[in-house]
Amino acid sequence: MEWPLRYRANPMTSRTDLTRVNRTLIMSVEMTLHMQQSSFEHGEPGVDILVRLSVDPVLFTFVGEALHVLLRRRTWQPFIGMWSLPGGINAAGEQLKETMLRELQRIGLGDIWVEQLKTFDRPPQYVDGTLTVPGRDPRGRVISVAYVGLVSPDRALLPADVDGLAWLPVDDLPELAFDHVEIVQYALWRLRNKILYSSVAFQLLPPEFTLTQLQKAYELVLGEQLDKRNFRRKVLDAGVVVETGHCTQQGTRRPARLYRFDDREFEFR
Numbered sequence: 001m002e003w004p005l006r007y008r009a010n011p012m013t014s015r016t017d018l019t020r021v022n023r024t025l026i027m028s029v030e031m032t033l034h035m036q037q038s039s040f041e042h043g044e045p046g047v048d049i050l051v052r053l054s055v056d057p058v059l060f061t062f063v064g065e066a067l068h069v070l071l072r073r074r075t076w077q078p079f080i081g082m083w084s085l086p087g088g089i090n091a092a093g094e095q096l097k098e099t100m101l102r103e104l105q106r107i108g109l110g111d112i113w114v115e116q117l118k119t120f121d122r123p124p125q126y127v128d129g130t131l132t133v134p135g136r137d138p139r140g141r142v143i144s145v146a147y148v149g150l151v152s153p154d155r156a157l158l159p160a161d162v163d164g165l166a167w168l169p170v171d172d173l174p175e176l177a178f179d180h181v182e183i184v185q186y187a188l189w190r191l192r193n194k195i196l197y198s199s200v201a202f203q204l205l206p207p208e209f210t211l212t213q214l215q216k217a218y219e220l221v222l223g224e225q226l227d228k229r230n231f232r233r234k235v236l237d238a239g240v241v242v243e244t245g246h247c248t249q250q251g252t253r254r255p256a257r258l259y260r261f262d263d264r265e266f267e268f269r
């Protein structure tokens with residue numbers, strides 16, 4: 001597939017991702033043929049009797065010094081045993097935003113920054129009754145409405161009563177179910193662009209932070225190192241942070257000043 005111009009892919013990892021996507025497509029073909037066999041007996045192949053909507057949030061946080069995404073290991077078909085985004089099917093009579101908030105509440109992240117990302121739809125394609133291209137979901141026509149959300153590290157602790165959830169590094173993802181690897185990659189591309197013209201990076205930080213932590217957030221999202229002097233000058237000149245009067249306590253290291261976000265727009269580019 002073609003990525004937008006600002007997407008910067010690592011050539012080595014892109015081949016691995018392509019291999020994973022191909023394996024997922026093969027599995028999807030097999031499951032589509034198996035799970036839709038009964039529907040073929042009652043209707044014309046390729047005709048959608050029911051179209052469902054799923055809500056799939058892509059949630060990012062920092063674990064150590066790496067950007068992570070929240071995934072859930074599936075314990076049900078299809079793609080049992082594989083990792084996927086922690087989404088859910090939009091219930092009848094429920095707005096999409098309500099479904100998304102319900103899923104976030106269930107995993108203990110009901111009060112975070114989140115916005116709608118994109119709609120992903122790939123219905124199965126048939127030629128003369130034969131499946132030629134599998135849909136994104138072998139169960140039938142399921143359109144994914146994806147959201148992107150940011151979680152500060154101090155809120156990234158997952159509830160013990162929700163099984164199968166884990167934060168996994170974006171740079172070393174396992175094979176994902178459905179088209180979720182595509183959704184994660186698109187969400188990362190969107191975040192890398194949005195961080196340049198908005199103050200969204202502060203959503204990845206605790207209420208009080210050092211300028212070093214702020215710079216690290218930008219570097220981990222963008223995937224590149226930034227000049228310390230230029231970064232601090234740009235941040236301080238914009239007035240986007242305010243000193244709290246507190247300092248870090250790091251043992252024998254020199255205490256660093258703590259700042260807070262001043263709730264205003266900030267363009268880094």
